[in-house]
Amino acid sequence: MGLVLKAEKINKHFKKPVLFHVLRDIGFEVEIGEFVTIMGKSGSGKSTLLYILSTMDTDYDGKLYLNNELVTGKPAQELSRIRNKNIGFVFQFHYLLSEFSVLENVMLPAKKLDEKSHEEIEHDAIQKLTMLNIGHLAKKRASRISGGEKQRVAIARALINNPSILMGDEPTGNLDSYNSENVFQIFKQLKEEQGLSLLVVTHDLDFAKRTDRIIEMEDGQIINGAYKTEKQIQMS
Ligand SMILES: Nc1ncnc2c1ncn2[C@@H]1O[C@H](COP(=O)(O)OP(=O)(O)OP(=O)(O)O)[C@@H](O)[C@H]1O
Numbered sequence: 001m002g003l004v005l006k007a008e009k010i011n012k013h014f015k016k017p018v019l020f021h022v023l024r025d026i027g028f029e030v031e032i033g034e035f036v037t038i039m040g041k042s043g044s045g046k047s048t049l050l051y052i053l054s055t056m057d058t059d060y061d062g063k064l065y066l067n068n069e070l071v072t073g074k075p076a077q078e079l080s081r082i083r084n085k086n087i088g089f090v091f092q093f094h095y096l097l098s099e100f101s102v103l104e105n106v107m108l109p110a111k112k113l114d115e116k117s118h119e120e121i122e123h124d125a126i127q128k129l130t131m132l133n134i135g136h137l138a139k140k141r142a143s144r145i146s147g148g149e150k151q152r153v154a155i156a157r158a159l160i161n162n163p164s165i166l167m168g169d170e171p172t173g174n175l176d177s178y179n180s181e182n183v184f185q186i187f188k189q190l191k192e193e194q195g196l197s198l199l200v201v202t203h204d205l206d207f208a209k210r211t212d213r214i215i216e217m218e219d220g221q222i223i224n225g226a227y228k229t230e231k232q233i234q235m236s
Pocket residue numbers: 014015016017020022040041042043044045046047048049
């Protein structure tokens with residue numbers, strides 16, 4: 001199996017209010033088609049790491065590879081394009097544009113990429129919404145749908161450019177248990193049916209236990225799970 005993501009010796013400091021070493025020598029890999037979770041106490045550095053891995057934060061030492069390509073050090077415009085094409089992101093809060101329709105929200109990242117016609121993008125967006133069983137919501141205003149539906153729309157939006165990896169920062173953190181399970185099942189289905197790679201920060205042990213691998217963080221370091229074990233390699 002090839003790698004979708006590789007981090008090498010990632011270090012990060014915050015300089016204010018006092019010098020603080022938030023990430024220390026972070027090294028790990030995610031294989032294509034793996035469903036990996038990152039866990040750790042509050043303040044252990046999970047979100048800080050995810051912002052680096054998603055290429056949104058470029059202020060760090062070390063190297064980050066996406067699909068075997070070194071992305072560290074690329075100019076901002078190129079990085080933005082790489083991110084848009086390769087990474088889907090789902091947050092704890094959906095960040096949908098409430099005045100826009102569900103369909104328009106899902107289409108936005110593809111419009112930004114500007115590689116397909118309006119009709120093609122609309123077709124793709126309807127296909128993603130249908131796949132997530134929310135095709136009937138396409139014309140509704142984003143402000144008019146439920147919390148669980150909003151998170152599914154956010155997932156459809158994250159998938160619109162057919163990314164190679166879907167990243168999530170507490171994607172079930174704001175949902176009740178029914179909708180959390182729904183999101184887990186969608187992620188599992190994306191892995192099993194489409195071979196999508198997933199990397200999710202979560203506090204939910206029940207969610208994490210059912211993924212392929214848990215990466216454990218403590219005080220800015222990975223203390224467990226950075227690489228597949230022999231057993232996991234044999235089982236895959
Ligand atoms: N901009 C910043 N300046 C200074 N310190 C920061 C900054 N952002 C985060 N930190 C600190 O870095 C540490 C790691 O924060 P981070 O948000 O990555 O942790 P986390 O593991 O995601 O926590 P949580 O589970 O609560 O979301 C924390 O001690 C936090 O206070």
